[in-house]
Amino acid sequence: SQQGEEDPQALSIQEGENATMNCSYKTSINNLQWYRQNSGRGLVHLILIRSNEREKHSGRLRVTLDTSKKSSSLLITASRAADTASYFCAPLSIQGAQKLVxxxxxRLTINP
Amino acid sequence: GAGVSQSPSNKVTEKGKDVELRCDPISGHTALYWYRQSLGQGLEFLIYFQGNSAPDKSGLPSDRFSAERTGGSVSTLTIQRTQQEDSAVYLCASSLVGSYNEQFFGPGTRLTVL
Known part of the structure; x- marks a missing residue:
């Protein structure tokens, strides 16, 4: 299955703290993407890391990828209330339609 | 430029009626995806378009579901004889062709079948 599995299922921290989420997958990938979904249903792409990359940064986001362990992590530093949302990882296989699974x-909750 | 737009934003219909959901992708994006998300569930892939053709329809749950895309742009998802289990948020996304790039999502259509 191409589906990524996120861990933990829920995370609650204080504003200003760092939040770390993990993703595990089973297939060979071309890249892995992280998305955020607010309660208002909008899905937003956060960051894409390719299979030959080990770490990538974008603003307060840091993503790592370990293809040997088939795992990725998303770190959000200096969290803000607006970071409250659900976060999903999507491993993209080498072949196929690149559909997101x-x-x-x-579910990340930032407490003021 | 404008992002992905979807219409209607909300649709309430009676069981057995047909519905049409529309998606306007980002201009220049030749790949278009339909997904649905039921309450508290993850994202469920429905169909993928590359231009006007649909090389992957594997996610359509039944023959009541169909989709088309014309002019390599607008796509319509049609659900015939709606059932209560069809109630969900239907999301459309578009991306650049063949690049494994990010998918840009529309705001979705919330479908409620009474």
Missing amino acids: FGQGT
């Missing part, structure tokens, strides 16, 4: 996600 999400797991249940990590």
